[in-house]
Amino acid sequence: MTTEEVDHQGKSMSRRVVGRQLEGFQIHAFSQRVHGGNPAGVCLLDEWLSADAMQHIARDLGPSVTAFVLNSDDGVHALRWFTRGGREVDSFCGHATFSAAHVLLQIKRSKHLRIEFKTVSGSRYVARSDEYLTMTVPYWPVEEIPCPELLRRSLDIQPEQCFRGPRDIMLLFRTAEEVRRLTPDYTIMRAIGHTGVIATAEGASGQVVHRFFCPGFSIGENEDHATGSALSSLAPYWTEKLGKPTFSALQESARRGFFVCSVDRRVVTVSSHCATFFSAAIWSWEGSSEDPPDCTHGCINGK
DSSP, X not given: OEEEEEOGGXXXXXXXXXXXXXXXXEEEETOSSTTSSEEEEEEEESSOOOHHHHHHHHHHHOSSEEEEEEOOSSSEEEEEEEETTSXXXXXXXXXXXXXXXXXXXXXXXXXXXXXXXXXXXXEEEEEEOSSOEEEEEOOOOOEEOOOOHHHHHHXXXXXXXXEEOSSOEEEEOSOHHHHHHOOXXXXXXXXXXXXXXXXXXXXXXXXXXXXXEOTTSTTSOSEESSOGGGHHHHHHHHHHHHTSSXXXXXXXXXXXXXXXXXXXXXXXXXXXXXXXXXXXXXXXXXXXXXXXXXXXXXXXXXO
């Protein structure tokens, strides 16, 4: 990280604005192509910025979630997530974690084939192979419950069964086509609160189809594009129902996401790809109540 002091518009300074140049990226996770999968911001740091500074970067970088990662030589990296709405994620964000691994393992070419992220919800491991990146995600089994009336009212197609996991509600539909055709009433669904809603069904040749609705989250989107954390509940359910330890899953959002999921003794792994949209030099300004210097050519310099 480069730090330099900048004279604010040429004036004599009674206080100084400290500008830090950071490495930033936008990665499209769970897809082999740019503009597919789920966009995430990634910002590499040598030390933590203030929470306020990370909130501002996450908001201005653009994607629903940005991962902030501490550089390290030993393959163990502290990681925090901030949403575009300014909230720090206190559970797990799959696509931003996967994107951070892509930056370290594929772009920065870490000497380690397997890295560890230390997060507020525990350690997550990502390994590089010739074909995929493979990430461990939490094991969140589900239990069947009656479908909440508010949720039923938000749906134009009713599910066959309803399940509850540690974070999300999972709805099982009769066919993959029903999942694709769903058009929820997000105003009603938002009233459920900070709960994700997974709609899923078995598709062709045993492939699992799903969508993830999240109007109550602070990411600024009603439907997520490709949701790694949803596999934390989908994988335990579908490996048991399909009677096999590994299956492929397709998230049928507008951008679509592809996953290969496995469960082995309560360890869930998700394998997929990422595509790099851009890398950039990002300036973070801290230490002054005044505005930072005028960035005539922009404070994000793309590479």
